Amino acid sequence: xxxxxxxxxKLGAATREAFGKALVEVGRTNPNVVVxxxxxxxxxxxxxxxxxxxxxxxxxxxxxxxxxxxxxxLASAGKIPFASSFSVFAMNKGFEQLRVxxxxxxxxxxxxxxxxxxxxxxxxxxxxxxxxxSLACSLPGFAVISPADEVAMIALVKRAAEHIGPLFIRAGxxxxxxxxxxxxxxxxxxxxxxxxxSAVTLIATGLLVAEAIRAAETLETEGIxxxxxxxxxxxxxxxxAIARAARETGAIVVAEEHLVDGGLGVRVxxxxxxxxxxxxxxxxxxNTYAESGTPDELLDKYGLRAVxxxxxxxxxxxxxx
Amino acid sequence: xxxxSNVAELAAICKRMRREFIEMITTAKSxxxxxxxxxxxxxxxxxxxxxxxxxxxxxxxxRDRFILSKGHCCPVLYAVMAECGYCPKDQLMTLRxxxxxxxxxxxxxxLPSLEASTGSLGxxxxxxxxxxxxAKLDRSPSRSYVVLGDGEIQEGQxxxxxxxxxxxxxxxxxxxxxxxxxxxxxxxxxxxxxxxLVDKWRGFxxxxxxxxxxxxxxxxxxxxEAETVxxxxxxxxxxxxxxxxxxxxENNPKFHGQAPTPEECVRALAELA
Numbered sequence: 142x143x144x145x146x147x148x149x150x151k152l153g154a155a156t157r158e159a160f161g162k163a164l165v166e167v168g169r170t171n172p173n174v175v176v177x178x179x180x181x182x183x184x185x186x187x188x189x190x191x192x193x194x195x196x197x198x199x200x201x202x203x204x205x206x207x208x209x210x211x212x213x214x215l216a217s218a219g220k221i222p223f224a225s226s227f228s229v230f231a232m233n234k235g236f237e238q239l240r241v242x243x244x245x246x247x248x249x250x251x252x253x254x255x256x257x258x259x260x261x262x263x264x265x266x267x268x269x270x271x272x273x274x275s276l277a278c279s280l281p282g283f284a285v286i287s288p289a290d291e292v293a294m295i296a297l298v299k300r301a302a303e304h305i306g307p308l309f310i311r312a313g314x315x316x317x318x319x320x321x322x323x324x325x326x327x328x329x330x331x332x333x334x335x336x337x338x339s340a341v342t343l344i345a346t347g348l349l350v351a352e353a354i355r356a357a358e359t360l361e362t363e364g365i366x367x368x369x370x371x372x373x374x375x376x377x378x379x380x381x382a383i384a385r386a387a388r389e390t391g392a393i394v395v396a397e398e399h400l401v402d403g404g405l406g407v408r409v410x411x412x413x414x415x416x417x418x419x420x421x422x423x424x425x426x427x428n429t430y431a432e433s434g435t436p437d438e439l440l441d442k443y444g445l446r447a448v449x450x451x452x453x454x455x456x457x458x459x460x461x462x
Numbered sequence: 463x464x465x466x467s468n469v470a471e472l473a474a475i476c477k478r479m480r481r482e483f484i485e486m487i488t489t490a491k492s493x494x495x496x497x498x499x500x501x502x503x504x505x506x507x508x509x510x511x512x513x514x515x516x517x518x519x520x521x522x523x524x525r526d527r528f529i530l531s532k533g534h535c536c537p538v539l540y541a542v543m544a545e546c547g548y549c550p551k552d553q554l555m556t557l558r559x560x561x562x563x564x565x566x567x568x569x570x571x572x573l574p575s576l577e578a579s580t581g582s583l584g585x586x587x588x589x590x591x592x593x594x595x596x597a598k599l600d601r602s603p604s605r606s607y608v609v610l611g612d613g614e615i616q617e618g619q620x621x622x623x624x625x626x627x628x629x630x631x632x633x634x635x636x637x638x639x640x641x642x643x644x645x646x647x648x649x650x651x652x653x654x655x656x657x658x659l660v661d662k663w664r665g666f667x668x669x670x671x672x673x674x675x676x677x678x679x680x681x682x683x684x685x686x687e688a689e690t691v692x693x694x695x696x697x698x699x700x701x702x703x704x705x706x707x708x709x710x711x712e713n714n715p716k717f718h719g720q721a722p723t724p725e726e727c728v729r730a731l732a733e734l735a
């Protein structure tokens with residue numbers, strides 16, 4: 142739906158909650174779907190799957206490394222395992238196992254990390270996953286998916302269950318603004334143009350897609366026409382849409398709730414460098430860990446807001462001249 | 463392939479396999495002979511007697527699964543799989559060479575009849591548990607066999623998996639600890655002692671069978687006993703000799719990860735004649 146509609150951006154479910162709902166749906170239609178969790182099933186929302194399909198739900202206790210390799214073993218025997226934990230534990234504690242037991246043999250394991258980014262709030266940096274995109278993208282053969290709202294999450298979990306090969310889905314803790322109408326089509330690797338624009342392209346993922354839409358609305362009042370792309374798949378990247386954005390708008394701002402190092406921005410920059418030169422700016426977490434606070438306070442303090450995207454877009458447009 | 467329960471025949475296969483992979487490692491000029499020699503009876507008894515598998519149909523859904531968690535000892539596995547007919551014998555001497563299906567550590571991309579890619583220690587038991595869980599879900603008779611190194615079980619993930627296996631009653635899985643008492647840096651008891659090892663596994667809720675890992679009849683009895691154990695997984699603590707069968711390699715830490723010279727190979731093959 143490439144359309145310059147107004148977005149209400151009303152708060153909907155958290156993407157982690159949508160994930161739990163989607164799991165039950167795919168579990169119902171596909172008996173090969175199994176779920177593993179590491180003592181966080183009430184927070185990752187896998188508990189409902191466990192209630193409905195107890196035989197296909199494996200509680201692993203607080204042992205993420207073991208969970209990932211058991212998931213890989215299940216995948217090798219024909220199951221479609223979804224292994225879930227907080228993203229920071231799934232990717233960091235499970236990384237070596239994801240590398241050797243899933244990515245290396247290309248086993249069909251699905252990893253879902255909830256509580257990604259800094260918007261988890263008060264729990265603080267030890268629980269904040271700000272390097273998971275970088276880690277997941279470094280695994281050959283892995284797809285990396287970061288849905289922006291509940292509609293996107295439900296659709297993309299279904300696509301993930303159909304996809305053959307390992308992948309990582311990133312989910313958030315807090316309620317996410319609803320961007321999509323029910324029935325919106327999603328394909329892994331195909332970004333979605335949410336706002337048309339010609340002077341600059343705002344490429345965002347996850348929670349920052351809504352911020353990018355708000356930024357585009359502000360920019361419009363200043364006479365800057367900003368295109369918005371939801372890059373819900375970070376790997377494989379939609380190279381064609383990025384190249385077109387570079388060619389047609391000449392300026393790109395990438396926004397993500399992740400370290401700038403190793404994040405979506407640097408991956409987009411690679412495509413831009415290869416495909417068509419364009420001015421680029423990056424909105425993300427700059428070489429630091431965050432702290433405790435409310436999600437709103439943290440998103441403000443660490444510069445992950447529409448206002449930050451607007452400022453970056455102005456700089457990009459200025460540099461283009 | 464011709465399976466057999468005859469101990470003398472299995473012993474003869476072991477001798478042949480030892481000759482085969484000593485030559486392979488010598489030709490490769492690198493590799494891990496000691497742990498292949500200590501695990502030979504275990505691997506041969508499983509593939510030629512105990513396991514239900516079909517080399518003509520390597521992806522048979524109900525096959526038993528074998529995982530060499532101590533992946534560096536793949537020469538014995540490659541020799542045995544080739545003998546079974548999974549992969550060509552005439553390429554065994556390409557071990558560790560560019561493009562070879564016989565990679566330095568097991569790699570399913572190059573040898574798809576392997577169950578898993580291993581080599582990073584501590585991960586195979588979890589993989590085997592995953593396969594065993596899938597078999598239970600499918601009501602399949604498939605059983606999983608995982609060979610662990612003794613040094614390998616210093617890895618924490620092994621004990622995560624040990625807890626899981628007992629708690630979830632994964633009784634269609636057998637782990638075998640190749641307790642040859644030597645790891646890369648020296649003797650296990652000097653690096654990070656595992657004792658009391660039987661008590662540890664028992665404490666984790668496993669059925670434990672202690673045996674001589676070179677005694678084929680004892681291995682056969684232990685695997686048969688394991689099949690009768692319900693409600694918990696079984697671990698074999700297999701006391702073995704690193705370098706077994708080659709006098710100058712036995713109990714010699716040097717041959718954990720060093721290939722024999724051509725002269726040493728000649729002597730080894732003479733001893734294994």
